[in-house]
Amino acid sequence: MLPADLIEYENTPPEVRSVFDDIMATRKVDKVNNFWKALANHPATLRRTWESVKQVMAPGELDPLTKELIYIAVSVTNNCGYCIHSHTQAAQKAGMTDEAFGELLAVIGMANETNRLANGYQIPLD
Amino acid sequence: MLPADLIEYENTPPEVRSVFDDIMATRKVDKVNNFWKALANHPATLRRTWESVKQVMAPGELDPLTKELIYIAVSVTNNCGYCIHSHTQAAQKAGMTDEAFGELLAVIGMANETNRLANGYQIPLD
Amino acid sequence: MLPADLIEYENTPPEVRSVFDDIMATRKVDKVNNFWKALANHPATLRRTWESVKQVMAPGELDPLTKELIYIAVSVTNNCGYCIHSHTQAAQKAGMTDEAFGELLAVIGMANETNRLANGYQIPLD
Amino acid sequence: MLPADLIEYENTPPEVRSVFDDIMATRKVDKVNNFWKALANHPATLRRTWESVKQVMAPGELDPLTKELIYIAVSVTNNCGYCIHSHTQAAQKAGMTDEAFGELLAVIGMANETNRLANGYQIPLD
Amino acid sequence: MLPADLIEYENTPPEVRSVFDDIMATRKVDKVNNFWKALANHPATLRRTWESVKQVMAPGELDPLTKELIYIAVSVTNNCGYCIHSHTQAAQKAGMTDEAFGELLAVIGMANETNRLANGYQIPLD
Amino acid sequence: MLPADLIEYENTPPEVRSVFDDIMATRKVDKVNNFWKALANHPATLRRTWESVKQVMAPGELDPLTKELIYIAVSVTNNCGYCIHSHTQAAQKAGMTDEAFGELLAVIGMANETNRLANGYQIPLD
Numbered sequence: 205m206l207p208a209d210l211i212e213y214e215n216t217p218p219e220v221r222s223v224f225d226d227i228m229a230t231r232k233v234d235k236v237n238n239f240w241k242a243l244a245n246h247p248a249t250l251r252r253t254w255e256s257v258k259q260v261m262a263p264g265e266l267d268p269l270t271k272e273l274i275y276i277a278v279s280v281t282n283n284c285g286y287c288i289h290s291h292t293q294a295a296q297k298a299g300m301t302d303e304a305f306g307e308l309l310a311v312i313g314m315a316n317e318t319n320r321l322a323n324g325y326q327i328p329l330d
Numbered sequence: 331m332l333p334a335d336l337i338e339y340e341n342t343p344p345e346v347r348s349v350f351d352d353i354m355a356t357r358k359v360d361k362v363n364n365f366w367k368a369l370a371n372h373p374a375t376l377r378r379t380w381e382s383v384k385q386v387m388a389p390g391e392l393d394p395l396t397k398e399l400i401y402i403a404v405s406v407t408n409n410c411g412y413c414i415h416s417h418t419q420a421a422q423k424a425g426m427t428d429e430a431f432g433e434l435l436a437v438i439g440m441a442n443e444t445n446r447l448a449n450g451y452q453i454p455l456d
Numbered sequence: 457m458l459p460a461d462l463i464e465y466e467n468t469p470p471e472v473r474s475v476f477d478d479i480m481a482t483r484k485v486d487k488v489n490n491f492w493k494a495l496a497n498h499p500a501t502l503r504r505t506w507e508s509v510k511q512v513m514a515p516g517e518l519d520p521l522t523k524e525l526i527y528i529a530v531s532v533t534n535n536c537g538y539c540i541h542s543h544t545q546a547a548q549k550a551g552m553t554d555e556a557f558g559e560l561l562a563v564i565g566m567a568n569e570t571n572r573l574a575n576g577y578q579i580p581l582d
Numbered sequence: 583m584l585p586a587d588l589i590e591y592e593n594t595p596p597e598v599r600s601v602f603d604d605i606m607a608t609r610k611v612d613k614v615n616n617f618w619k620a621l622a623n624h625p626a627t628l629r630r631t632w633e634s635v636k637q638v639m640a641p642g643e644l645d646p647l648t649k650e651l652i653y654i655a656v657s658v659t660n661n662c663g664y665c666i667h668s669h670t671q672a673a674q675k676a677g678m679t680d681e682a683f684g685e686l687l688a689v690i691g692m693a694n695e696t697n698r699l700a701n702g703y704q705i706p707l708d
Numbered sequence: 709m710l711p712a713d714l715i716e717y718e719n720t721p722p723e724v725r726s727v728f729d730d731i732m733a734t735r736k737v738d739k740v741n742n743f744w745k746a747l748a749n750h751p752a753t754l755r756r757t758w759e760s761v762k763q764v765m766a767p768g769e770l771d772p773l774t775k776e777l778i779y780i781a782v783s784v785t786n787n788c789g790y791c792i793h794s795h796t797q798a799a800q801k802a803g804m805t806d807e808a809f810g811e812l813l814a815v816i817g818m819a820n821e822t823n824r825l826a827n828g829y830q831i832p833l834d
Numbered sequence: 835m836l837p838a839d840l841i842e843y844e845n846t847p848p849e850v851r852s853v854f855d856d857i858m859a860t861r862k863v864d865k866v867n868n869f870w871k872a873l874a875n876h877p878a879t880l881r882r883t884w885e886s887v888k889q890v891m892a893p894g895e896l897d898p899l900t901k902e903l904i905y906i907a908v909s910v911t912n913n914c915g916y917c918i919h920s921h922t923q924a925a926q927k928a929g930m931t932d933e934a935f936g937e938l939l940a941v942i943g944m945a946n947e948t949n950r951l952a953n954g955y956q957i958p959l960d
Binding site: 407434449452 | 528532535541560561564568572575577578
């Protein structure tokens with residue numbers, strides 16, 4: 205059962221294929237990555253997750269690069285290796301430079317430190 | 331010992347006072363918040379943390395608002411109540427609108443979800 | 457020192473062997489897995505952990521499969537790769553289907569998301 | 583901005599009201615709880631989260647009580663106070679007894695312990 | 709169901725009372741704290757947890773103060789408010805000074821920061 | 835971009851080289867490990883992190899071995915594989931025996947368990 209089977213496009217039932225098609229069309233790529241191939245094991249999760257990600261990551265007041273930086277901040281804090289890799293690649297595609305990546309990790313590290321100082325001293329709200 | 335004593339400006343020894351003065355001058359405010367008053371219980375931690383935060387949060391390739399959003403992403407993921415409050419206030423000061431805050435939390439939530447889907451399916455790197 | 461030596465049955469001192477024997481007898485298997493072989497480096501931890509796991513995972517009001525699903529929920533949230541693998545196998549043995557596994561991960565993902573929405577909005581108790 | 587305003591039914595715009603109506607109809611209750619009132623600050627998040635929760639928590643191979651137990655396991659591991667309260671209430675409504683709650687917490691505690699033993703000994707997969 | 713009822717000594721059934729008696733005798737105190745009163749809702753958890761804590765926290769190669777510092781490091785990292793309070797008190801009783809507490813939090817903060825730098829850069833083992 | 839390039843001594847610009855020199859001199863070793871080579875991608879982070887680690891890990895009221903044990907406790911709780919390895923090696927160098935390591939992991943495991951029992955029962959402060 206683990207690691208999950210990666211469902212390839214040519215083997216997908218219609219309800220999976222239509223999601224894969226939408227991912228590729230939306231992102232202008234010609235293949236989906238392993239995350240979606242794994243989620244295809246449970247088509248309802250695949251569709252719901254894709255619809256949610258598509259909505260949440262669309263440009264809004266926050267631009268796509270900023271949203272990717274936030275995604276990395278969460279993934280690094282949770283130590284999700286797959287997610288760190290895939291969203292760092294996405295952020296690079298969206299224009300993140302080496303310097304920006306260095307600054308991002310510096311902020312993530314500092315926030316994780318000061319979160320614990322605030323916990324440890326049990327600091328009351330201002 | 332807990333919650334930590336909050337060291338007020340008028341009671342600070344010189345090595346604390348000079349840090350408080352620098353915080354107020356750098357941020358153009360006339361008082362420091364509870365985080366710094368608590369850290370003042372251990373002056374070496376106060377000075378090191380302030381010098382680090384000042385460096386890390388200074389404008390760089392990432393602007394101050396983006397850095398605050400990243401700080402919130404970490405703090406929400408770790409559930410640090412004090413940090414969520416203080417950095418949400420800082421982000422508002424730096425220009426975060428209600429809509430941006432809503433989008434920020436949506437991305438944070440989604441990232442925390444997909445991190446666990448990636449863990450649960452043990453998805454290999456692309 | 458890391459990764460821990462895996463202590464094999466034939467090399468175990470008596471206080472370890474008796475625990476290994478009890479694990480195999482209780483679970484009706486003819487070998488213990490790596491978790492127990494690693495814990496055997498500290499026999500007091502081995503014995504205490506086994507006695508606790510045996511008590512906690514025994515059938516009660518919650519049946520063994522439900523307990524394994526809960527174990528997976530914790531392990532996925534914490535991203536413990538070894539634990540995700542071993543408890544997914546145990547859950548399969550206890551009857552978890554592919555569909556149930558998909559539903560389980562969907563709930564785990566959703567809970568991790570809504571936990572952060574609750575944190576982020578600092579929602580007061582009802 | 584925090585804690586979030588709780589949007590009351592009588593003050594909701596139509597796109598929020600229709601979600602509130604669906605929550606009350608689906609759950610056969612006559613008011614929504616604070617979680618939804620807070621999410622109503624960002625209607626897109628409210629709708630997406632409700633549609634997802636409704637789908638994920640519906641009876642499937644896993645029954646509603648089992649899904650609530652999994653939700654609690656995640657929420658306790660992440661220490662989300664609001665979520666622990668609300669899902670413990672939901673689980674009670676779905677039939678969780680005091681004994682089942684005690685067993686649930688025992689499994690959650692044990693899993694959090696053995697996750698760290700596996701991390702600490704860096705145990706290889708079987 | 710929450711917060712848990714705190715079971716007072718005079719209301720305890722015999723299997724709880726004997727554990728409370730052992731806690732008080734072992735720790736040379738004349739009352740147990742809320743943690744044990746809450747666990748008394750599930751006597752099997754109370755007994756198992758106490759027996760485990762008694763064994764694990766007993767003086768060994770690591771002295772009791774060092775063990776309390778480790779307990780605080782975990783509790784601060786996980787942001788368990790109750791645990792931070794109770795183990796900080798226990799550490800003070802065992803001799804932790806204000807300076808030692810300041811150093812402890814400094815190390816905890818730094819470790820939480822560098823953990824994320826290591827995650828973020830995906831650094832391979834040396 | 836990931837895993838990060840490991841910057842070797844002979845390829846370092848002066849502002850990196852001076853930090854590498856200080857690490858080697860302070861620790862009396864003739865090479866720096868991968869953590870510092872990765873941080874060298876962002877020289878400001880390298881310098882700040884090293885200056886902070888040097889200050890925080892210096893002998894104080896807490897001796898260097900105790901500080902390493904605390905570092906391990908955080909790293910195991912967060913499941914940072916690289917950090918668990920490197921700080922376990924550092925602790926061994928500082929005198930940690932196999933028995934002490936076993937006791938350390940036992941305390942870490944127990945604290946992670948009781949943190950969740952305290953969360954799950956929502957125990958009020960004493």
